[in-house]
């Protein structure tokens with residue numbers, strides 16, 4: 001039963017286990033050996049709360065943090081004064097003073113950004129730190145080979161910039177046998193030789209598990225911290241961090257042939273009991289999970305019946321003993337029996353999207369024991 005009034009007012013309860021988050025950082029650090037492990041906390045700490053996640057990861061030993069946007073960097077700086085904070089999205093034009101004032105390190109992705117950061121440094125009469133990202137094969141962000149060659153030929157373009165990291169990002173690290181992993185490794189080494197001597201970083205969560213040659217000087221995992229399996233197809237070495245429960249609002253018995261939910265997409269094949277649960281796609285429980293996912297109660301798997309609505313989802317509880325489940329009780333949507341990756345598979349997506357969708361309206365509880 002709900003333990004406090006905020007929980008009593010909520011439909012869904014998202015419990016985030018900060019101890020598991022710290023343990024996951026230590027597990028990743030163990031995999032990296034002597035190479036330090038940074039923490040990627042973009043998108044509000046993958047949806048779990050930037051400040052809470054970052055503080056826990058700092059406690060666990062992380063000293064370098066990566067966000068996507070300068071706005072996220074400002075927020076993170078207010079909670080971690082000592083951390084190194086990198087902004088993956090680059091140097092946003094017009095926001096240069098914010099990077100300087102909040103001591104954010106831009107990940108420079110183009111010559112144009114290099115030029116603006118160098119100009120900023122020269123106008124302040126001091127050197128400014130930056131990471132240089134090279135495009136080793138993702139064709140998304142980073143200096144293309146031609147711009148790497150340009151910096152090699154004209155190193156004065158980096159005047160005033162203290163290069164503290166050379167980095168790139170892997171496209172296929174979750175497929176260890178994919179040929180692109182070795183190709184990107186080669187292209188990254190090629191670029192590194194042409195850029196100022198600095199520590200290097202290539203591996204995201206899955207990249208760490210590709211082996212030591214991918215580790216360089218800094219690991220850069222995000223998803224694995226939050227419980228997503230970095231080695232798909234193999235047992236998950238990470239601990240589950242999130243637990244999503246939702247409240248039973250009403251239970252009804254229906255006759256065979258009766259329809260449930262929008263579009264009448266489910267019709268009861270037998271006399272059925274249907275529980276309506278206070279969780280919908282507005283809570284990030286994706287509508288495409290309709291007819292594909294399950295709620296769990298007391299170790300029992302209960303199939304969704306009909307479409308996921310904005311605020312509620314309906315579940316066939318006919319297999320539970322009568323009166324076992326009552327209005328106000330909580331069922332599990334993410335828990336020990338059904339993890340983030342399971343839900344992602346049912347939805348035809350990845351754990352990353354499940355995590356970042358959750359929690360906008362759920363009542364959050366941060367467990368720390």
Ligand SMILES: *Cc1c(COP(=O)(O)O)cnc(C)c1O
Pocket residue numbers: 040042088168169203204205206220221222223224
């Ligand atoms: C998101 C991101 C990461 C972290 O990736 P995970 O797969 O979540 O570990 C690392 N580097 C870059 C550039 C990213 O965008």
